[in-house]
Amino acid sequence: MTPGLLEGCAQCVLQPLSQEEIELQRRSQKIDREIRKEERLKRKQVKLLLLGAGESGKSTFLKQMRIIHNVNYDVTAQIEFRKIIYQNIIKGTKVLVDAQRKLGIPLSNPENHALGSQLLLFDNFAELNNKTFPEFESMISSLWSDEGIKRAYNRRNEYQITDSVSYFLENLVRISKPEYVPTLQDILFARKTTKGVVEFTISIDNVPFLFVDVGGQRTQRQKWMQCFDSVTSILFLASSSEFDQVILEDRRTNRLMESRNIFDTIVNNRIFNNVSVILFLNKLDLLKQKISQSNISRHIPEFKDLKAVEVYSPGFRGIPDNLEDVKKFLVYYFISARRMSEKPLYHHFTVAVDTNNVKLVFRDVKDIILKKNLDSLLLQ
Ligand SMILES: Nc1nc2c(ncn2[C@@H]2O[C@H](COP(=O)(O)OP(=O)(O)OP(=O)(O)O)[C@@H](O)[C@H]2O)c(=O)[nH]1
Ligand SMILES: [Mg+2]
CATH class of the missing domain: 3.40.50.300 (P-loop containing nucleotide triphosphate hydrolases)
Structure with a gap:
């Protein structure tokens, strides 16, 4: 064996590690342990x-x-669904009015025609909150109770409308209250692509x-x-x-x-x-x-x-x-x-x-x- 090599090795064993080196070694061992833990967890994980x-x-x-x-x-997360639900209702009713017209179905209450036109003008991207949405309640309620709109709803396979619209329209009174907080059931029906x-x-x-x-x-x-x-x-x-x-x-x-x-x-x-x-x-x-x-x-x-x-x-x-x-x-x-x-x-x-x-x-x-x-x- 080369004497130089032995000497070098003896030196490295004998020489104590500096404080800095001990700290580095400790950190490196900690990182290794964390990596192994993460790997174990990943293996255990079900994807x-x-x-x-x-x-x-x-x-x-x-x-x-x-x-x-x-x-x-939590309540903050529940309230975040409010906007989606308001949008689901307005967009859904607009789709129904549009379908009723395109399918040529007459309204049972002719006064609902003007309400329908007013709703169709509503910008889908406009801000909706618990103050502005309640203003739509009577208009939407009047349209949803119209036989013509119901007939258009029954023909919904002929156009595109989300399945949850009728659930929300049936719960309109509750949802239109200013203090409305979506329930878990409402959250399950809320539709967001x-x-x-x-x-x-x-x-x-x-x-x-x-x-x-x-x-x-x-x-x-x-x-x-x-x-x-x-x-x-x-x-x-x-x-x-x-x-x-x-x-x-x-x-x-x-x-x-x-x-x-x-x-x-x-x-x-x-x-x-x-x-x-x-x-x-x-x-x-x-x-x-x-x-x-x-x-x-x-x-x-x-x-x-x-x-x-x-x-x-x-x-x-x-x-x-x-x-x-x-x-x-x-x-x-x-x-x-x-x-x-x-x-x-x-x-x-x-x-x-x-x-x-x-x-x-x-x-x-x-x-x-x-x-x-x-x-x-x-x-x-
Ligand atoms: N009545 C009823 N409605 C359902 C059911 N499952 C889902 N929905 C409703 O169907 C709509 C679509 O459901 P999502 O969970 O958003 O569908 P998704 O597969 O995530 O759709 P993408 O994100 O577009 O791929 C929502 O309004 C749901 O509330 C069900 O079993 N019955
Ligand atoms: Mg989805």
């Missing part, structure tokens, strides 16, 4: 991607996760659950790719009631078909080979109301394909106003999109605005997700 077309209920589902796991909205990617972490059973909520409209879907890393499970939402509606983006494509196409690209994507996909057929409450008024087989030709549906959903009889048959068909419609069938695919019918319903469904889903996460931790 859930909320995917689906626009208005399928992704953001509503995330709101429910906050409510169910007690990461509630998601732009970009929203991440929210909630600790559930001592495991950090990272929920990733994305915008579902066509222009927003280019941003989905950036969230595809280290996903534990995908919660795919599809609105089960939208079979007789077209999408907002082109006002031509059937909403259910659009939803199935998106599901197809996700469920057959090789990136997600090891990711469990859970399908939520949402808005079951609206589906129940709809099937007696609208015939699914007129909008989705596959509904008539009895034999093909039966393979996936035994007992299917093809009766369009029978809820069980329509539910069976919807399960077939989505599940049959899958080309790699060895992986289990879970599905649930949900009502994302109903806290009890989501609580029950999530209890089941959580077990599947945690088991999946545990399996992958054991494999590491």
Whole structure:
């Protein structure tokens, strides 16, 4: 061995570290410990991607996760929803007046014509608050009680209007009070299109659950790719009631078909080979109301394909106003999109605005997700 080298080494052992060096070493060890802790936490973390077309209920589902796991909205946060709700009501009533006119439906009270014209002039971007909104109450109430407006509302699948408008119009008196503070139920119905990617972490059973909520409209879907890393499970939402509606983006494509196409690209994507996909057929409450008024087989030709549906959903009889048959068909419609069938695919019918319903469904889903996460931790 070179004597010089031995000498150098002996020197380094013997020479005591300076105060500054000890401090540096201490800091570096602390950083190492923090990095290891973060890595452990990241491995333990469950990442859930909320995917689906626009208005399928992704953001509503995330709101429910906050409510169910007690990461509630404080009063300041609740008040922030007031503006969205006022806008939902004014915009919704404007859409109804516009539709009533375009569809050529006469008003039951001719005096409402002037009120409608006045409302249509209202600028959607104008400031609305608890002082200015109450001034609209009598006008909106008069329009909503008009038979002509109600008839236009019944034909809402022919134009674009958010599902929550009737809920807010039915609660107009309460909402128009100057001291109004949105309830949790109001918050669940408040509609605001998601732009970009929203991440929210909630600790559930001592495991950090990272929920990733994305915008579902066509222009927003280019941003989905950036969230595809280290996903534990995908919660795919599809609105089960939208079979007789077209999408907002082109006002031509059937909403259910659009939803199935998106599901197809996700469920057959090789990136997600090891990711469990859970399908939520949402808005079951609206589906129940709809099937007696609208015939699914007129909008989705596959509904008539009895034999093909039966393979996936035994007992299917093809009766369009029978809820069980329509539910069976919807399960077939989505599940049959899958080309790699060895992986289990879970599905649930949900009502994302109903806290009890989501609580029950999530209890089941959580077990599947945690088991999946545990399996992958054991494999590491
Ligand atoms: N009646 C009823 N309304 C629902 C249900 N789920 C969601 N909604 C309402 O549907 C509207 C759209 O829901 P969102 O959660 O904003 O939909 P999204 O998937 O986040 O939409 P994007 O952000 O555009 O992708 C909201 O007004 C919700 O209150 C449901 O199960 N039943
Ligand atoms: Mg959203």
